[in-house]
Amino acid sequence: MIKASIIGASGYIGQELVRLLLLHPEVEIVMLTSRQFAGEPVGKVFPWLSGVKELTFSQADLDRIAKESDFVFTALPHKVSMEMVAPLTDRGLRVIDLSADFRFRDLKLYEAWYQEHIAPEIAARSVYGMPELFRAQIKDAALVGNPGCYPTTAILALAPLIKNSLIKTKNIIVDSKSGTSGAGRTPRTDMLFCEVNESFRAYAVGTHRHTPEIEEQLSIVGDCEAQVFFSPHLVPMNRGILSTIYALPAGEVTQDELHGVLSDFYADEPFVRVLEEGRLPNTAFVRGTNYCDISVHYDKRTGHVILLSAIDNLIKGGAGQAVQNFNIMAGINESSGLELPSVYP
């Protein structure tokens, strides 16, 4: 059994990570820390996990964590993560960080969209934790910055086409629609049931902080300066993101070519399903799983390339992708603990 600890677990992504690791056949959880819930059994705080395994939240004791664990997952708000990760990597722990703090190669980007970065040396050694693109580097990484939920959908869909120079790298539009678990578990009037149910709206149009993350990764993949307009929307559902992505072809292109490139790119990937032509992704088809479903469409009439991609934002867009990274880092079966049954309907 591989020994792992989780720091920070009171949010939706955090609890999903607790759930996945509790059920992971090759993981033993050493410590589960939470300032809010220290001293309380997991089953009391999260009644749905009652009876699964006995475990109690505690205060973060870094020395004990370092002594007894090999891996640490940090599921903290950005900025808090930045302060916490250094003492962990200093103690020789391998870290999978679920915040935004270690996702950026260019810290000027981070600082322009977030805030000053206080751990630039550590950030310089971190690897962007998207297995489909950076598996080799993840394998040996001391620190992985786990991707954001929206960027996971956008990058997985666009990367193959950008890498193969099939689409222009400007004028890309990512119109994303997310369930509300992405907004977290902190009480807010605008996230009350009555405010979200029977409503649909956009937010942070053109200003969302996942924009530079998408752009940086696409630029790396395509060795270019990708530019993306990103507009997120809120769907009255708990889980799931569907992104509708519009791009312009770089030259002559056909539906078959586009579909072929995507299919080849992900042919051996356990968690990306490129849909047959005629099929469209649906967030319900990936709910409860680590899959990303992608379809591609070429519209001859108007000359647009359209990509659709769907994930469960808490799994492939968060805790599941973190476990996938962990599996790679630990050298075990990449799908271990992630062969999750879908929950339909």
Next chain:
Amino acid sequence: MIKASIIGASGYIGQELVRLLLLHPEVEIVMLTSRQFAGEPVGKVFPWLSGVKELTFSQADLDRIAKESDFVFTALPHKVSMEMVAPLTDRGLRVIDLSADFRFRDLKLYEAWYQEHIAPEIAARSVYGMPELFRAQIKDAALVGNPGCYPTTAILALAPLIKNSLIKTKNIIVDSKSGTSGAGRTPRTDMLFCEVNESFRAYAVGTHRHTPEIEEQLSIVGDCEAQVFFSPHLVPMNRGILSTIYALPAGEVTQDELHGVLSDFYADEPFVRVLEEGRLPNTAFVRGTNYCDISVHYDKRTGHVILLSAIDNLIKGGAGQAVQNFNIMAGINESSGLELPSVYP
């Protein structure tokens, strides 16, 4: 009291029309026809209307309708409408048709996306029933083709900018999200509660028949050949459409200019609200009303113009707009029967 009849009222748009006309202070309903429900009281078929007013569905008796009514609303499937409208206009009735059959000026377009048109002479005299654009023509029209739900959001948002040559007329993307009442009331597996709830998906990407309707009207407004890529999505809610629209500026443009043009265009309109900067439309804010809420955003960084527009698809996107057209045709207060209280939450 103005005498009106409704032909076909078993769908969601039809029943909404029944509801609005039953409560309209200046309308007396002469006949309410339904093949399915002939002989049954309205309150039995639609229990939520029980006790409101006594009225019974009947078979369509065109002579009686013509003898006793001045106006007829036809809320029939397309193609069925095409056959029904001629005998009505022949009898001298003024008709508001809620199908797609009389929305097109260029019947080749209709025939390319729908089917052969069997009443081209009548179609030639019909007016596209969008009061904000064609109020003068609607006033005297014998036949009005009531706009589609999606086109209402797209055209109202784009028309002012296209008319003022502020945006390019190609590469317009309309990414729309609709509640499921738009899919109608016919039983279908994919519209069952369990299939829609906790799901989000696109459908008819690039192939939806509202595409040519949007393009034709924008082309008329801008005296150009507008081209639109339209992708509709299904939201797990009953009512509401939000469209996120992406366009490219035709030249230099500023946020203030865009907002000013929209605000001026709709300054005197009773049912279009151009939102202050910093505000975004929400389908919940227009639910149960005849309003269309619109916001506009210029993204300097990427050079995109983004428009958001929201309506209640059954009201401004259907029955409400039909009543607004009727009010104009009848020469009464345009808002009569449409000062509907919003229902929030």
Next chain:
Amino acid sequence: MIKASIIGASGYIGQELVRLLLLHPEVEIVMLTSRQFAGEPVGKVFPWLSGVKELTFSQADLDRIAKESDFVFTALPHKVSMEMVAPLTDRGLRVIDLSADFRFRDLKLYEAWYQEHIAPEIAARSVYGMPELFRAQIKDAALVGNPGCYPTTAILALAPLIKNSLIKTKNIIVDSKSGTSGAGRTPRTDMLFCEVNESFRAYAVGTHRHTPEIEEQLSIVGDCEAQVFFSPHLVPMNRGILSTIYALPAGEVTQDELHGVLSDFYADEPFVRVLEEGRLPNTAFVRGTNYCDISVHYDKRTGHVILLSAIDNLIKGGAGQAVQNFNIMAGINESSGLELPSVYP
């Protein structure tokens, strides 16, 4: 026009009252007070009311209210209401209070379930605002205590049978299911969309404070000591309460007799619909309206009487009933401003 003010309007019931009074044809709103929103236009705070009528929230100026208004609606939390109502009635205003503070005839009951009552003399003169039972007293009341949402469903269903001694007054079970707008608009983790959606649960089983309100009114109606076990549940929807009520017949009884008694009792009531046999209430059929739909069933096999009743909790269970009381007090048409179109679906 009758002049009225509203004190406290930031909750769901409060905003519904604002909406109803803004649209009421015979009311002019003098002041609309809100500590939280003083100085802000209604349309900014409640965007769905934007454009309806211009009005601005202000601090509560009791002297101005008294000088310029005839009626005041107080939509405040209980306890706060208790302190506010005395200065209003002292100034000669007629008050409709939407809190629990003036619903009880026996203040010992209030004090056992809520807290000490600080205005017993005023409470002694208040009338329980259920028009179907106390219309005559409401007409001349200086102060009306508007009924709770759950009690409205229970009392309207049970009163005719208790008054006619058809059911036993003990062992009555009221199993109620409510949408979440009843929980108010204050941010709470357990009312977040993700916590409520796809969940169903009971709360306050046997301990909810609407219990004594139901019991007191049934005891008055039946001149008995009615006892009720009340268990509320939370439904993942915004609006609506359905109560399933179980009672035992007091003697021999038939379905026809039960249905006849209910039908007769409410024969002339504008807002109670006793459903035909074979029909069951549905919260969706009363959504957006002031109706209470009731059905009654006698189960010969087990000897139970079952009543089902449904309301829109914010309207008949709150703001709508308050307006109905106001109409009665003001001597105008009892349905004025309440002929609300249902919103289905």
Next chain:
Amino acid sequence: MIKASIIGASGYIGQELVRLLLLHPEVEIVMLTSRQFAGEPVGKVFPWLSGVKELTFSQADLDRIAKESDFVFTALPHKVSMEMVAPLTDRGLRVIDLSADFRFRDLKLYEAWYQEHIAPEIAARSVYGMPELFRAQIKDAALVGNPGCYPTTAILALAPLIKNSLIKTKNIIVDSKSGTSGAGRTPRTDMLFCEVNESFRAYAVGTHRHTPEIEEQLSIVGDCEAQVFFSPHLVPMNRGILSTIYALPAGEVTQDELHGVLSDFYADEPFVRVLEEGRLPNTAFVRGTNYCDISVHYDKRTGHVILLSAIDNLIKGGAGQAVQNFNIMAGINESSGLELPSVYP
């Protein structure tokens, strides 16, 4: 690996069974039959299972099934099951039947509430598949009648109290609330998203066919003639049943005693969680799992015993309980394939 086949898998319970058996570590699926989908790969029919395991639906070939399988699950409508099961047991297969056809010991009851029974000899040998009550008989059964979803909640909650003579066996009320997956996947107008969303209603009040199933089992457990009034309700959610159960104490009773009896009864059960006092079941806490959560409450004031129980209707109320029965029959770990991660939120 134990070889099993599934006959009939196009409904929600059927597909859930397919999903559970595909992921079951000790099961090899031999045949998966479906008249509707014969010839199609599972992943095409149920896209959410795409990529999990390759398997194709076929026509039911009983000889091949008998030759290659040891166990058969029949997930067919009642009546169809009755005809199908005999040829299977005749061929020596051990059968878990998910219809109502083999749940009854007294076929007169079945015939009074369903229809004529055509396989009484086979029915006489079937065992009611509730592991917590009949584990020993299930172990050696040739045929198990898997319990109904509602009865699972009612019987698990009531059995310990009835067995211990703590409550009266008449005047039991079971007020159940179910998500809509219980209504199946056949297209019906009243199950369309728009009809169910934002609505709550009762149906089949006092006439639902799960009534005699509950009564028979409680009568067996308590060696009495139990009588239950059962009223099901429809909740706008996909999965989950919460039953609120009202009973009268048989004599003096205390909260501690009731809680103690329930806790002891289920002390060793892997899938029943008796909640600590102060905790209430929530369907969301059992979603995606095979758990039944139960709480008990004694209300001194009115003298009622109240039980609340919650399950995922497709798992503990259907496919999961079937797999649990299979595990017992096959002599393997009873929890095998059922250590399902909950899906919260």
